[in-house]
Amino acid sequence: LTACRRLQSSLKPHPLCARSSSSPGATAGMSEQNTPSSDQALYQAPPSVRGMTVLDREAFTQTVTVPALLVPTGLVNRALKSLKKLTLQRPGVKRVVEEEGCGETHKLVLLDPRVSSLDAIAGTGLQDLGVASEIRHFALRLTYDNLRSEEVLRAVLPDGHDVTSGFSRVGHIAHMNLRDHQLPYRNLIGQVIMDKNPGVTCVVNKTNSIDSTYRHFSMELLAGEDNMVAKVRENGLLYEFDFSRVYWNPRLSTEHERIVSQLRREDVVVDVFAGVGPFAVPAARRGCAVFANDLNPESFRWLQHNSRINKVTDKVTAFNLDGRDFIRGPVRDLLPDLLRAKTSVHVVMNLPALAIDFLDSFRGLLAHEPGVGVACEGTLPRVHCYSFSKDDAPQRDVVRRAAASLGAELDGVCSVHMVRNVAPNKEMLCVSFTLPKEVVFSDTHPSSGEKHTHFLRFTLYHTIFIYKAL
Ligand SMILES: C[S@@+](CC[C@H](N)C(=O)[O-])C[C@H]1O[C@@H](n2cnc3c(N)ncnc32)[C@H](O)[C@@H]1O
Numbered sequence: 001l002t003a004c005r006r007l008q009s010s011l012k013p014h015p016l017c018a019r020s021s022s023s024p025g026a027t028a029g030m031s032e033q034n035t036p037s038s039d040q041a042l043y044q045a046p047p048s049v050r051g052m053t054v055l056d057r058e059a060f061t062q063t064v065t066v067p068a069l070l071v072p073t074g075l076v077n078r079a080l081k082s083l084k085k086l087t088l089q090r091p092g093v094k095r096v097v098e099e100e101g102c103g104e105t106h107k108l109v110l111l112d113p114r115v116s117s118l119d120a121i122a123g124t125g126l127q128d129l130g131v132a133s134e135i136r137h138f139a140l141r142l143t144y145d146n147l148r149s150e151e152v153l154r155a156v157l158p159d160g161h162d163v164t165s166g167f168s169r170v171g172h173i174a175h176m177n178l179r180d181h182q183l184p185y186r187n188l189i190g191q192v193i194m195d196k197n198p199g200v201t202c203v204v205n206k207t208n209s210i211d212s213t214y215r216h217f218s219m220e221l222l223a224g225e226d227n228m229v230a231k232v233r234e235n236g237l238l239y240e241f242d243f244s245r246v247y248w249n250p251r252l253s254t255e256h257e258r259i260v261s262q263l264r265r266e267d268v269v270v271d272v273f274a275g276v277g278p279f280a281v282p283a284a285r286r287g288c289a290v291f292a293n294d295l296n297p298e299s300f301r302w303l304q305h306n307s308r309i310n311k312v313t314d315k316v317t318a319f320n321l322d323g324r325d326f327i328r329g330p331v332r333d334l335l336p337d338l339l340r341a342k343t344s345v346h347v348v349m350n351l352p353a354l355a356i357d358f359l360d361s362f363r364g365l366l367a368h369e370p371g372v373g374v375a376c377e378g379t380l381p382r383v384h385c386y387s388f389s390k391d392d393a394p395q396r397d398v399v400r401r402a403a404a405s406l407g408a409e410l411d412g413v414c415s416v417h418m419v420r421n422v423a424p425n426k427e428m429l430c431v432s433f434t435l436p437k438e439v440v441f442s443d444t445h446p447s448s449g450e451k452h453t454h455f456l457r458f459t460l461y462h463t464i465f466i467y468k469a470l
Pocket residue numbers: 213214215246247248249252272273274275276277278279293294295296299321322323324350351352
């Protein structure tokens with residue numbers, strides 16, 4: 001600041017300019033306060049915008065002062081190249097401007113507000129060309145369009161309040177998680193996010209915690225169109241779904257890719273908690289036969305839709321069942337033939353809050369087919385089961401809980417992958433293992449009534465068989 005003030009007082013008008021930066025016109029509105037010293041100081045919002053809840057874009061217009069170099073027109077490109085990041089970087093602001101009275105011979109190159117003396121440009125070689133003999137100042141009209149969302153929000157929200165405006169992007173939807181103190185400004189925040197992020201036409205706020213069963217959020221519209229049907233691309237494939245009614249997390253794309261990359265085209269995939277298909281659809285595109293299930297009727301519908309738009313309906317069979325019923329129904333019916341044929345089966349279980357509890361569904365799953373056990377040595381399904389953990393040793397924690405639910409030791413025969421840090425002290429992990437033979441063929445199952453279910457299935461199949469025969 002001191003250097004800048006010293007420079008200001010020593011500014012001399014350029015002989016070619018009728019109006020110099022030190023003339024009253026060019027420095028109009030310049031004060032101690034908005035003398036450039038840092039990028040933050042570039043924009044000091046008018047006090048009138050503080051506390052605004054309905055966005056008035058005009059109220060943000062202000063004239064600020066930025067440093068500039070007077071450069072002969074023929075050397076402007078050379079100067080821009082040499083100055084690189086030392087020039088002013090602002091959305092929608094031209095870095096090269098006319099200086100009144102200089103005609104066509106010279107232009108002003110606007111500099112980053114942090115450039116307060118000629119020292120900053122010493123290494124650029126411009127002084128050797130004789131173009132940078134002094135730092136001038138330029139009165140720049142900044143409008144709402146030239147401000148970043150953080151600057152607008154910092155100006156509006158009560159002084160000292162956190163203005164974090166991060167969001168997840170799901171197609172045209174920006175999904176925010178506002179804090180209590182931001183709620184009075186929520187519609188304005190939504191509008192600013194929409195204005196500043198091309199392609200965002202709808203901003204929503206998470207209103208409470210994730211829906212416990214179907215894992216989707218309750219949300220309120222903050223700004224833009226009330227259209228929750230999103231179109232997103234993930235790993236090269238297209239997905240469409242109603243974001244207000246199904247689960248979708250853009251942070252899982254790497255994990256989806258990680259699992260799918262392990263598949264060979266002749267493998268079979270069983271997706272117990274499939275959502276709208278981010279494992280199932282790419283697996284099918286890879287050539288695998290996929291049996292995908294979700295309890296949420298909306299997810300089931302969009303899963304079928306996504307299979308259609310990605311042209312894999314012949315590969316994906318969709319179910320709308322509880323995960324346990326899916327495993328102990330269609331999956332149990334499929335497995336014997338797959339295992340006899342020595343097909344590799346991957347079972348994906350991505351319901352991190354609960355999936356481990358579903359592992360007991362595999363106990364005694366093929367107890368009624370003891371013969372298969374001999375044939376399928378070494379080719380039992382490989383399970384990829386997700387879980388959250390808040391434990392100090394999350395890997396050990398998920399392996400211990402998975403083993404307890406399964407009723408078999410997993411130490412040394414499983415691998416654990418850290419998927420992501422969900423919150424401070426909360427990890428999401430994936431434990432992968434081949435289903436132990438003694439689990440699948442054991443003749444005990446924790447749920448009572450199992451024999452009854454067997455009997456019902458047996459009766460049902462025979463009824464269908466007799467009916468068909470007739
Ligand atoms: C965390 S999401 C995962 C979706 C998808 N696999 C993904 O990776 O994005 C879990 C899914 O499980 C479904 N779900 C919840 N409880 C279920 C249950 N008991 N049986 C089957 N699906 C269930 C939810 O509807 C949700 O779509």
